[in-house]
Amino acid sequence: MPRYRFRDTRRIGPVEVGTYTDRHGREMHSAACTAPHCGWSADYTSRAAAELAAQSHRCAPR
């Protein structure tokens, strides 16, 4: 699991969006799907992008 401390986590459908500070001190935003067997996740430099990706994510098995 992530080594980073997430804050402002928000669930959008099956996807969780969270903000964290990476090891370079930059604020980053992650979106990760919590659905079983999905495993999709992505990092974004803006919160809006992460939330948009979460909203448009569709689970696609493999």
Ligand SMILES: [Zn+2]
């Ligand atoms: Zn998914």
